[in-house]
Amino acid sequence: NKKAFIFDLDGVIVDTAKYHYLAWQKIANELNIEFTLEHNELLKGVSRVRSLDIILELGKVEAAQEDKDRWLVQKNEDYLSYLVDMDESEILPGVFTILKFLKENKQPIALGSASKNARPILEKTGLLPYFDAIVDGNDVSNAKPDPEVFLIAAKLLNTKPEDAIVFEDSVAGVQAANIGNMTSVGIGEAAILHEAKYIFEDFTEIDTNFIKELINN
Ligand code: BG6
């Protein structure tokens, strides 16, 4: 069967999860809300709007919509300021090798991200030509763990969900892949991503034989 390889963006392809964290931490600090790295796991894969709500819930803060709107703008401006000088050096280790291998083997590749900043990031890092389809935060109405983003991506690649392989660094994203009946590959800590079918610390741990097996399965 024809396979589809779907990649999350932040924390999988590029090292941007840290910038999201820094930008949210500033907002949390201003509001005197404790926001640790552990809390941050709850935000991975989650939309910008929902992320702010989670932070406010953590601090038991109720806020007016106009304040929320202001913080959302502030967060994104701050986040984007970290990306100004972004180039291919921000591609996470091992990612390029796998993307190249998939391309050489004529495998369909899609992006499945919650971010509304996905396209400029792929452009800046020079990775745009590797993607046959891009599904991002502008295209979906249901956030991960809803599988919508990955289902759309599989469909655009003319592949059945059960033939799609999803690379994810977030718990919500791994769950979305599983709920969508796809093969989930967790990138990160096994203790956090234990629901994934396969788990690797990063892409340097993934060898091309593993990818070959996925292609031929
Ligand atoms: C996800 C990130 O990829 O995108 C989240 O894991 C982020 O941390 C979400 O909140 C939305 O991104 P953006 O760029 O639209 O704020």
Ligand code: MG
């Ligand atoms: Mg991610």
